[in-house]
Amino acid sequence: MKQNVSLGQTFLAILVIFVFIAITSLSVLLGAVILPLVVYYLLKIKHKSNYHFWLIFISFMFPALLFLSPLLWIWVVVLYILTAVIHHTLAKGFSQELTLFYGTFALMLSVVGGLNMLVFMGVINPLSETFSTFRSWYMEQIENMGGLNVGFVDAEMFSAALTQMFAQLPAYITVISFFVILYTVLMLRLLLQNKELPAWSYMSFSEWAFPRFILYLFFILYIVSLFTTTEDTFGTIISNSYVLVEWAVFLHGLSFSYFFLLEKKVNKVLSVIILIPLAIIRPLTLVIGLLEMVLRFRLLMKLKRK
Structure with missing residues (x-):
């Protein structure tokens, strides 16, 4: 590809990534809302120049490793993996439905891999320990409600339900990833008006x-x-x-x-x-x-x- 990305476009992409990271660190939901816009800017860079696309990634990651928390730069890795997968589906002319499949599993595996990396680095506690702490706290609240003579409270049922939800966490991460990708793809259809990078057939x-x-x-x-x-x-x-x-x-x-x-x-x-x-x-x-x-x-x- 021709390396015809201007300096202004490069700085704009870096700025958009910083905004995404800042918003996501405050609220994952708000981060998901603006995700299509960030992916769109990175798609434009990658379509024009693969060199600039990875240059932005490398130039951002080194300062991020030094000055930002591991959780924030892992968000950048997830963002880049997702953008690379979506660009691949566009370049190869995949259908929108196949893009949803690839995007869902790319996002799910990135999130699960990121969580495991954070656990390995000691940034967060193992999920099993976090779940045990949460369940203990939650069961204390249920017992307190039982002390108020609330007859319908079944502590064992709540405990079993929480355990079941934790065991099914990978499946729910996959389902959430699907809806995030669905929203991202639909929004990108509105943004991709460039004939050089046509949207997916569907x-x-x-x-x-x-x-x-x-x-x-x-x-x-x-x-x-x-x-x-x-x-x-x-x-x-x-x-x-x-x-x-x-x-x-x-x-x-x-x-x-x-x-x-x-x-x-x-x-x-x-x-x-x-x-x-x-x-x-x-x-x-x-x-x-x-x-x-x-x-x-x-x-x-x-x-x-x-």
């Missing part, structure tokens, strides 16, 4: 349909989970896999609901509004997804259309 959300083996996998994992616990490695793997497959069924149900509304000639804006309560009432949407996979309503409606 299919309508109404056409999102997971293969039927997800249905079989869902029931297999559900049955196996009844005979395993999260206290051993195998049980933890099954539990995390079940959470991910369950979210796939949920998205399948949500996309079919949108497909059904459009087939019935419901206005697009009204259809999106109707999807909001379906996204909130997740058990109902899960049932819709399972029924559609079993009975193949989408296929029947398409055949009827013909």
